[in-house]
Amino acid sequence: MSRTRKAYLVFVFILVLSLRDECTGARDFKKKSLILLSSSDDTASSDGDSKVVDVTTYGAKGDGVTDDTEAFQAAWTSACEQNSSTLLIPADYNFLVGPLTFSGPCNSNVLFKVDGNVIAPVNPRSWTSKPLNWINFSKLNGVTINGNGSFDGQGAAWWKISQLEDTDSSENGSKLPSMRPTALRFYGSFDVSVQGITIQNSPQFHLKFDGCTFVTVVNVTISSPENSPNTDGIHVQNSEEIEIYHSSIACGDDCVSIQTGSSAIRVHDINCGPGHGISIGGLGKGGTKACVSNVSVYDSNIHDTLNGLRIKTWQGGIGQVKSVSFSNIQVSNVRLPIDIDQFYCDKTVCSNQSSGVYISDVTYQKITGTYVKTPVYLACSDDVPCTDLKFQKIELQPVATQEKSPFCWNSYGDQQSDVECLQPGRPPHDPAQTLSPEDRC
Ligand SMILES: *[C@@H]1O[C@H](CO)[C@@H](O)[C@H](O)[C@H]1NC(C)=O
Ligand SMILES: *[C@@H]1O[C@H](CO)[C@@H](O)[C@H](O)[C@H]1NC(C)=O
Ligand SMILES: *[C@@H]1O[C@H](CO)[C@@H](O)[C@H](O)[C@H]1NC(C)=O
Ligand SMILES: *[C@@H]1O[C@H](CO)[C@@H](O)[C@H](O)[C@H]1NC(C)=O
Ligand SMILES: *[C@@H]1O[C@H](CO)[C@@H](O)[C@H](O)[C@H]1NC(C)=O
Ligand SMILES: *[C@@H]1O[C@H](CO)[C@@H](O)[C@H](O)[C@H]1NC(C)=O
Ligand SMILES: *[C@@H]1O[C@H](CO)[C@@H](O)[C@H](O)[C@H]1NC(C)=O
Numbered sequence: 001m002s003r004t005r006k007a008y009l010v011f012v013f014i015l016v017l018s019l020r021d022e023c024t025g026a027r028d029f030k031k032k033s034l035i036l037l038s039s040s041d042d043t044a045s046s047d048g049d050s051k052v053v054d055v056t057t058y059g060a061k062g063d064g065v066t067d068d069t070e071a072f073q074a075a076w077t078s079a080c081e082q083n084s085s086t087l088l089i090p091a092d093y094n095f096l097v098g099p100l101t102f103s104g105p106c107n108s109n110v111l112f113k114v115d116g117n118v119i120a121p122v123n124p125r126s127w128t129s130k131p132l133n134w135i136n137f138s139k140l141n142g143v144t145i146n147g148n149g150s151f152d153g154q155g156a157a158w159w160k161i162s163q164l165e166d167t168d169s170s171e172n173g174s175k176l177p178s179m180r181p182t183a184l185r186f187y188g189s190f191d192v193s194v195q196g197i198t199i200q201n202s203p204q205f206h207l208k209f210d211g212c213t214f215v216t217v218v219n220v221t222i223s224s225p226e227n228s229p230n231t232d233g234i235h236v237q238n239s240e241e242i243e244i245y246h247s248s249i250a251c252g253d254d255c256v257s258i259q260t261g262s263s264a265i266r267v268h269d270i271n272c273g274p275g276h277g278i279s280i281g282g283l284g285k286g287g288t289k290a291c292v293s294n295v296s297v298y299d300s301n302i303h304d305t306l307n308g309l310r311i312k313t314w315q316g317g318i319g320q321v322k323s324v325s326f327s328n329i330q331v332s333n334v335r336l337p338i339d340i341d342q343f344y345c346d347k348t349v350c351s352n353q354s355s356g357v358y359i360s361d362v363t364y365q366k367i368t369g370t371y372v373k374t375p376v377y378l379a380c381s382d383d384v385p386c387t388d389l390k391f392q393k394i395e396l397q398p399v400a401t402q403e404k405s406p407f408c409w410n411s412y413g414d415q416q417s418d419v420e421c422l423q424p425g426r427p428p429h430d431p432a433q434t435l436s437p438e439d440r441c
Helices: 003-019 023-047 069-081 156-160
Strands: 051-054 063-067 085-089 094-096 100-103 110-114 117-119 133-138 141-146 150-152 182-187 190-195 198-200 207-210 213-218 221-223 234-237 240-250 256-258 262-272 278-283 289-303 307-314 318-334 336-344 358-371 376-379 386-398 407-409 411-416
Touching (some): 069 085, 069 100, 234 240, 256 289, 278 318, 289 307, 307 318, 307 358, 336 358
Parallel strands (some): 051 085, 063 094, 085 110, 110 141, 117 150, 133 182, 141 190, 150 198, 190 213, 198 221, 234 256, 240 262, 256 278, 278 307, 289 318, 307 336, 336 376, 358 386, 376 407, 386 411
């Protein structure tokens, strides 16, 4: 690398450092860090200035039997100290690792090149601590995972004991962990990209983002059995500017789950199924405030799932879900393709409350294909009706011969579609007028 080139890089890097503390400069930072990323990529290929930290040189065996946790942790410490580094998990190995934390801040962006397989311990009892996550990425600024390798959570034994987690009971003397871990979780991170890898058989969620900004997930495969409990594919909460695309997700719960505190979320070119579809919520549990806005889901295929496009909230919550659009979605063999459930309940009966999360400005456009039970089921709160809903070109045929009617309760908006069940105009007690400022987002 030439001196001028190096000087330029250092200049950009200093620019990045000077911007990273200003929250308001987040967008600028993104732009600058992209410059840095592409520059360091260049130099990595031209003169190998980016240091490659191979886990096998830190003692990882990759024989599927030896515990490689410490080797991974040592490799991380070294990678994080470099000015530019690639942490390599090479192909043709199976690295057995227990709970791991890759925590920042680091000296620069780190690339995880995952070509081999990373596997979790098969027996839940060998997890001596009770980690909420198998692999915990925390407080990183600019991190990329790519490769064609995989993370396998080996969740089968966890799924069998899942009933015990609620009671935290013990069996055969030794106590079982009270919580099943999420496979890969990013916390409090900025500028994250996950590309190409496979994540499978997680004990619980597969990939979770919490408190992250600027996240891209592309070309990822997520896979666990249809009957594995709570194995959400991608779970997003308190995160903004997230793009999830060109990925295939098959699991035992929501393919993509969008939780409170999330906005500017784009989900597209997804192949989802089996599973529970693409979901916003459950929101407002235990009277909490939930805010979700600016979500678009488009150009995707949902097949063999319980739900297709769902928004679910608990009675008694407050807050808002607004500016959501679902467009160009092909469904096939989906039990309930279009669903709003504001009476979400995990018991047989949950009592109705006078408050509810206000759902407005939700568009369903070009939703076509086949359903198993009901094409459209919108159950909006009695006290806080849904408003500004739009149906455009919804064409859903039953899988069986018998057609079922759509159901809409307290749901107001416009319909230009074969499916007609929205009430036109606005409700008598319009939440847009009546909601107090504290109940809004
Ligand atoms: C990182 O870059 C700085 C400034 O060029 C240099 O002083 C330092 O030695 C480098 N650190 C490593 C680990 O390469
Ligand atoms: C993840 O790592 C961070 C940083 O070390 C730590 O504070 C946090 O407790 C970890 N979280 C979990 C759930 O493992
Ligand atoms: C996965 O990536 C590695 C390294 O980039 C490459 O050698 C290998 O051929 C790839 N395997 C497949 C199946 O694409
Ligand atoms: C507990 O012990 C019983 C009887 O020995 C055995 O069948 C069962 O598999 C054990 N359960 C676990 C989770 O190890
Ligand atoms: C995703 O995969 C496609 C091929 O299916 C490839 O053309 C594209 O470059 C990949 N994108 C990324 C960011 O890896
Ligand atoms: C919605 O999110 C997109 C990115 O997904 C962003 O470009 C746009 O500015 C956001 N719109 C609003 C009104 O926040
Ligand atoms: C809650 O309200 C809905 C809609 O009015 C009604 O169908 C349901 O029976 C009520 N549930 C309870 C537990 O009262």
